[in-house]
Amino acid sequence: MAVAELKRKKTRVEPEISEQPLLTPGQLIWRRFKRHRLGVLGSVIILLLTVLTVFADFIGPYAGDQFHQQLGYAPPTRIYFFHEGRFMGPFVYATVRSFDPETGEPSFREDTSRLYPIRFFVRGDPYKLLGLISTDIHLFGTGEPPDSGGQVFLFGADLFGRDLFSRTLLGGRVSLAIGPLSLIIILVLAILFGGLSGYYGGWVDMAIQRLIEVLQSYPALPLLLVLATILPRDISEEQRFVGIILILAVTSWTGIARVLRGQILAFREQEYALAARAMGASNGRIIFRHLLPNTMSYLIVASTLTIPGLILAEAGLSFLGLGVHEPATSWGLLLNAANNISALSKHWWLLIPGFFIIISVLAFNFMGDALRDAADPYASRGGGG
Amino acid sequence: MLSYIIRRVLLMIPTLFLVSLVSFTIIALQEHFNGDFVSQLKLNPQVSPETLERYAKNLGLDQPWYVRYGKWLYGIVGKPTVDLSFPFVHFQPMDFGYSFEKRQPVGDLIMQYLPITLLITIPTFIFVWLVALPLGIYSATRQYSLGDHSLTLFSFVGLSIPTFFSALVLLFVLTNLGYPAVGGIFSQPYIAGSPWPWHWNWNKFVDYLAHLWPAVLVIGAAGIAGLQRVMRGTLLDILGSQYVQTARAKGVAERIVIYKHAVRNAINPMISIFGQSLPAFVSGSLLAAQVLNMPNLEIFYFQSLQPPDEYVVVTVLLFFALFLLIGNLIADILLAWVDPRVRYE
Numbered sequence: 001m002a003v004a005e006l007k008r009k010k011t012r013v014e015p016e017i018s019e020q021p022l023l024t025p026g027q028l029i030w031r032r033f034k035r036h037r038l039g040v041l042g043s044v045i046i047l048l049l050t051v052l053t054v055f056a057d058f059i060g061p062y063a064g065d066q067f068h069q070q071l072g073y074a075p076p077t078r079i080y081f082f083h084e085g086r087f088m089g090p091f092v093y094a095t096v097r098s099f100d101p102e103t104g105e106p107s108f109r110e111d112t113s114r115l116y117p118i119r120f121f122v123r124g125d126p127y128k129l130l131g132l133i134s135t136d137i138h139l140f141g142t143g144e145p146p147d148s149g150g151q152v153f154l155f156g157a158d159l160f161g162r163d164l165f166s167r168t169l170l171g172g173r174v175s176l177a178i179g180p181l182s183l184i185i186i187l188v189l190a191i192l193f194g195g196l197s198g199y200y201g202g203w204v205d206m207a208i209q210r211l212i213e214v215l216q217s218y219p220a221l222p223l224l225l226v227l228a229t230i231l232p233r234d235i236s237e238e239q240r241f242v243g244i245i246l247i248l249a250v251t252s253w254t255g256i257a258r259v260l261r262g263q264i265l266a267f268r269e270q271e272y273a274l275a276a277r278a279m280g281a282s283n284g285r286i287i288f289r290h291l292l293p294n295t296m297s298y299l300i301v302a303s304t305l306t307i308p309g310l311i312l313a314e315a316g317l318s319f320l321g322l323g324v325h326e327p328a329t330s331w332g333l334l335l336n337a338a339n340n341i342s343a344l345s346k347h348w349w350l351l352i353p354g355f356f357i358i359i360s361v362l363a364f365n366f367m368g369d370a371l372r373d374a375a376d377p378y379a380s381r382g383g384g385g
Numbered sequence: 386m387l388s389y390i391i392r393r394v395l396l397m398i399p400t401l402f403l404v405s406l407v408s409f410t411i412i413a414l415q416e417h418f419n420g421d422f423v424s425q426l427k428l429n430p431q432v433s434p435e436t437l438e439r440y441a442k443n444l445g446l447d448q449p450w451y452v453r454y455g456k457w458l459y460g461i462v463g464k465p466t467v468d469l470s471f472p473f474v475h476f477q478p479m480d481f482g483y484s485f486e487k488r489q490p491v492g493d494l495i496m497q498y499l500p501i502t503l504l505i506t507i508p509t510f511i512f513v514w515l516v517a518l519p520l521g522i523y524s525a526t527r528q529y530s531l532g533d534h535s536l537t538l539f540s541f542v543g544l545s546i547p548t549f550f551s552a553l554v555l556l557f558v559l560t561n562l563g564y565p566a567v568g569g570i571f572s573q574p575y576i577a578g579s580p581w582p583w584h585w586n587w588n589k590f591v592d593y594l595a596h597l598w599p600a601v602l603v604i605g606a607a608g609i610a611g612l613q614r615v616m617r618g619t620l621l622d623i624l625g626s627q628y629v630q631t632a633r634a635k636g637v638a639e640r641i642v643i644y645k646h647a648v649r650n651a652i653n654p655m656i657s658i659f660g661q662s663l664p665a666f667v668s669g670s671l672l673a674a675q676v677l678n679m680p681n682l683e684i685f686y687f688q689s690l691q692p693p694d695e696y697v698v699v700t701v702l703l704f705f706a707l708f709l710l711i712g713n714l715i716a717d718i719l720l721a722w723v724d725p726r727v728r729y730e
Contacts, residue, residue, distance in 0.1 A: 214403045217706040221668035222686060226411050226698060229690050232418040312547050316672055319549050320687065338553050339676060341568065345560040354550040361545035 032374035039370020045363035053172035060166030061141035063125035068161030116142040116150035156349035174330035179307040185249035194257035198264030228322040297375035304368035413450035482696030501681040513608040521616025543610025552676035566595035660716030
């Protein structure tokens with residue numbers, strides 16, 4: 001009877017266990033990630049910035065290379081709703097430039113006799129949406145010709161009277177794309193070299209470790225700069241973009257490769273790897289099917305935490321004039337225009353692109369931090385600096 | 386210990402050799418794609434091809450890059466000269482070549498720019514450690530307090546601001562406030578003298594401090610943010626350990642628990658970071674110095690990149706690598722000194 005009771009008890013307990021939903025590691029990470037408010041905020045910001053930059057030429061009212069001769073260094077345009085006490089909808093006053101008779105310095109004032117209403121889905125500079133569809137419709141703008149003075153520059157204009165808002169959005173394409181793209185190459189290099197080094201050991205390990213040691217003996221920025229000087233001067237914008245991605249990758253893969261090597265080295269001796277070998281699995285199968293999946297949580301976290309460094313590196317490179325070149329643009333290159341004390345002291349809006357760098361780097365850092373907490377089931381909340 | 390240090394120093398030699406080889410190869414590639422130092426003159430129609438050729442020959446640029454590399458390496462190791470005094474063969478090492486642009490030996494030029502780098506980096510270094518460690522201790526001992534949360538936010542933001550951007554913002558603010566000592570490391574009257582500190586007087590020192598603090602603040606911010614975070618993390622781990630619990634259980638004063646037991650042990654991982662933080666300052670100070678117009682070694686390096694002043698670039702890179710390797714070695718020695726469990730055989 002006692003045995004029967006135990007049996008009954010057992011059958012009663014069983015459904016309770018199976019009611020627990022079985023979550024894959026991915027689902028577990030996602031559940032923990034969702035609880036991390038700053039991490040979620042970071043991902044939302046990244047998503048938002050991505051949308052803004054992908055549709056940059058639709059959202060920005062002007063083409064990035066559209067000059068406005070009369071409006072060099074024009075300050076951000078103020079947007080009004082009321083004219084002489086009457087509600088008019090959003091509009092701007094004409095921006096008029098005048099020169100100081102003594103110093104010859106330009107200054108700008110608003111001509112309140114000329115109003116330009118801001119319209120939505122207005123026709124303006126032509127562009128290709130997503131690089132495919134030719135159109136000239138912009139989200140908003142005044143639809144006035146370049147020499148009319150009726151421009152809306154949310155972030156002001158640069159030396160040539162180009163709209164800084166449109167250029168900031170366009171620059172974000174380069175700044176944000178370079179991180180993930182060079183990350184792909186970094187991961188390939190790190191998995192290849194770290195995997196080979198850890199799995200085979202011996203002279204392969206020796207050679208690769210020497211290589212990593214040499215690369216890590218350079219401070220990051222000086223190495224980046226000297227590598228950037230290799231890029232031929234007469235290559236196209238696109239080739240230059242690819243070149244910068246490669247250079248960033250070459251200088252940044254060593255850290256991840258080192259950790260991967262250590263992990264592979266440890267996992268290689270574990271029972272499941274030995275069992276796989278005993279059953280006659282090939283080296284490739286053991287590496288890709290048994291060892292690498294175990295390093296996945298580290299790789300995901302390291303990836304997210306590598307991207308901010310890449311964004312900062314590209315910004316520094318372009319800021320020093322060795323990264324992206326005109327007419328292409330990036331946040332770092334836009335800040336290069338501010339690296340001139342006389343221009344900067346009078347035109348504070350030249351600094352605006354910098355805040356985009358900070359926000360995007362911050363967002364990636366938040367996301368990476370949340371992922372790290374989520375990916376490591378043993379992580380204490382306070383620890384792990 | 387001594388044999389360990391000697392072994393480490395000897396191991397630096399192959400690494401430095403490889404660094405120099407890689408650096409020279411990069412420069413050779415640059416010259417291949419973008420032209421060497423002389424090729425910039427080709428654009429000038431007044432310079433005849435003969436002059437160009439003579440000039441290139443003068444600089445040694447008519448020889449292939451590996452020959453130039455070999456000669457440069459030979460100059461560093463030392464050219465032997467034979468005479469009758471003991472030990473008959475004398476070496477004159479440390480010849481790092483000649484700057485095409487400045488027409489001076491590279492070694493002299495480095496000694497000229499290095500003091501500016503040290504004048505910026507050493508105060509930054511001290512500032513970062515003096516500020517970051519107490520902040521980290523504060524954060525860890527008051528976990529999840531308002532102060533801890535604000536410091537966490539600060540460190541996130543601090544790590545996300547590019548150095549050159551904070552330098553630009555500070556430059557903008559200081560210029561508009563009319564702060565006089567913006568840009569450069571000395572004011573006009575003090576530039577002429579030697580930058581080495583033993584040639585100074587009190588006024589020059591004050592002038593230096595007035596120029597220095599913006600740079601220290603800008604370069605140090607990211608360092609403080611990172612270091613504070615690490616200090617907090619390690620100290621938190623240690624505060625949760627059993628010997629801290631034991632110390633508290635037997636009634637040791639909280640101040641002694643924290644400073645004598647916990648902080649003392651949390652210092653060890655910080656020392657490893659100590660070595661790695663040097664290259665971070667080199668990178669950070671390049672960008673800040675570019676904005677704040679400080680003629681340090683990094684800026685000299687940057688200006689020598691295009692057109693390639695090859696011996697300058699390679700030698701400065703070699704020096705950077707040497708600093709880094711020495712930094713790591715010092716960190717390892719300090720670690721053995723601080724932590725009796727660490728032993729090198």
